[in-house]
């Protein structure tokens with residue numbers, strides 16, 4: 001963006017032109033127009049504080065400066081962490097837990113001021129509000145639910161590491177997140193004392209990876225690893241890169257969505273030293289697609305980090321084709337390739353978040369063929385009991401008729417493919 005500010009556009013003459021003519025008046029005005037456009041764009045792109053953020057800051061944190069707002073430590077320090085606090089910012093509905101209820105549930109509240117600024121204070125049905133604000137439905141435990149539905153603890157050979165698939169492991173680096181999602185699969189371990197880790201607690205997991213030469217892919221998750229101090233992130237990446245059989249490192253994070261100011265130049269400079277490094281960003285709804293998130297994604301993408309997304313399918317939040325299409329297309333514009341759409345895991349008290357599985361298939365069917373293939377994620381169920389991710393697809397294969405395969409396209413039309421090799 002800085003480059004754009006100082007850059008003058010030079011429009012060369014058309015090649016092969018016989019005569020050199022002085023630029024015409026209209027040519028000059030065209031150049032001036034383009035330069036002015038680039039200047040305006042550079043100015044606009046320079047500002048990381050959207051009008052919405054500015055207004056929220058002025059209204060709720062009048063003592064704080066824009067510099068404070070853009071400081072991720074300030075954001076964490078000023079996060080809302082109690083229902084009492086929350087009630088200062090939004091008008092709680094009857095189903096949302098109120099300060100007077102005296103209820104404390106196992107997953108605490110935490111919302112950064114930035115993410116709170118995206119929440120509609122008067123609309124309890126707003127999607128992202130439902131992902132953050134605790135409701136009484138969380139206390140209704142339904143059949144089939146479990147505190148650790150994916151049996152990650154069972155597949156954990158050493159603390160803070162899950163080894164389920166043949167060649168890759170999940171490294172649980174921290175139990176801390178900058179915002180706690182009410183449907184979190186790991187709500188049994190996030191925000192719990194046992195998982196506020198220090199680097200010493202990583203040692204058994206690091207030793208395990210060193211000793212297991214089949215592990216070529218490490219996914220660092222938690223909690224949210226990008227909430228850790230730079231020095232801890234760098235230490236972990238250095239240790240993993242020192243293991244010769246670890247080919248790729250992945251980081252799972254929601255930080256670019258809920259705390260985009262955390263994606264600082266200093267952090268990016270660390271991350272880009274440890275390629276091949278991939279980042280999966282947890283995104284839920286198009287309301288999250290802000291200028292701030294875009295800039296955070298750009299900083300990561302410009303450092304050569306391939307970005308993917310993961311989204312949980314949530315009832316009445318993002319379970320429609322138009323909403324999902326808008327989210328997936330928006331992510332692509334932010335240079336994030338939609339990767340997974342998860343059926344919501346049956347954690348305790350999650351029935352109000354879960355859709356029938358058919359809904360997920362219907363959404364994929366409504367995306368496939370109707371928008372860019374890049375915008376279509378894999379819809380998966382993480383099988384309860386530790387079975388791993390199972391992909392679910394609409395059935396486009398309709399059978400066989402002699403040497404022809406019967407197919408259905410995205411519009412429901414039928415086709416035959418000659419397959420004489422059968």
Ligand code: SF4
Nearest residue numbers: 177180181184223254
């Ligand atoms: S950011 Fe991820 S780990 Fe943290 S609460 Fe949300 S879903 Fe759970």
